[in-house]
Amino acid sequence: LRVAVLVSGSGSNLQVLIDAVQAGTLPVEIVGVISNRDDAYAITRAKDASIPVAVLSHAASGKRMGIKTFETHASAQIATWQPDLIVLAGFMRVLSAEFIDNMSAPMINLHPSLLPAYKGLVTHQRVIQAGERQHGCSIHVVTAELDAGAVLTQALLEINPKDTADSLQTRVQTLEHQLLPWTILLISKGVLSLNNEQLSNQKPTY
Ligand code: GRF
Numbered sequence: 001l002r003v004a005v006l007v008s009g010s011g012s013n014l015q016v017l018i019d020a021v022q023a024g025t026l027p028v029e030i031v032g033v034i035s036n037r038d039d040a041y042a043i044t045r046a047k048d049a050s051i052p053v054a055v056l057s058h059a060a061s062g063k064r065m066g067i068k069t070f071e072t073h074a075s076a077q078i079a080t081w082q083p084d085l086i087v088l089a090g091f092m093r094v095l096s097a098e099f100i101d102n103m104s105a106p107m108i109n110l111h112p113s114l115l116p117a118y119k120g121l122v123t124h125q126r127v128i129q130a131g132e133r134q135h136g137c138s139i140h141v142v143t144a145e146l147d148a149g150a151v152l153t154q155a156l157l158e159i160n161p162k163d164t165a166d167s168l169q170t171r172v173q174t175l176e177h178q179l180l181p182w183t184i185l186l187i188s189k190g191v192l193s194l195n196n197e198q199l200s201n202q203k204p205t206y
Pocket of ligand 1: 011014090
């Protein structure tokens with residue numbers, strides 16, 4: 001399975017994938033990484049692992065690339081890598097419906113909540129404020145509607161009375177680092193199928 005990874009930040013999830021591939025526990029090839037930020041530590045992680053990395057952060061003028069420009073460059077780059085799977089791992093830009101629909105490989109996203117609850121940003125803080133007792137992370141198929149595609153896998157934790165948004169972030173990240181390689185392993189083994197029309201067209205029923 002050829003896997004392309006899109007990142008925006010520290011890339012700790014990318015690192016667990018790199019480590020699992022190198023350890024021989026995840027039989028996939030990470031064919032390339034795209035970062036939409038030039039200061040993402042994920043870039044260093046990819047380079048250290050000799051993975052091709054494209055930084056699509058700034059136009060020649062020094063201004064932030066518009067989403068259309070980003071998508072044009074990202075599509076062309078992804079096409080050269082010919083991935084079987086595209087993984088958004090801490091990728092923080094919203095992609096257009098056109099870009100998503102035109103991808104030649106299925107795309108999955110890692111989201112820090114138990115979807116369909118808490119789509120969008122600052123999930124940990126909202127979960128604390130709402131007095132929830134459980135939290136976690138989800139991996140879902142990317143569709144045009146934000147964080148709303150079919151949920152593939154989830155990992156769950158019980159919230160302690162002493163938890164804060166910060167502690168939840170740390171605890172959820174630990175879960176993410178297990179859920180992401182595990183989910184990609186299930187996809188690579190064909191246990192989880194993404195080439196299923198019903199799955200990619202599934203509309204949320206909640
Ligand atoms: C993850 O917690 C993810 O859920 C969130 O951004 C973080 C990315 O972390 N959307 P990293 O870049 O993989 O370290």
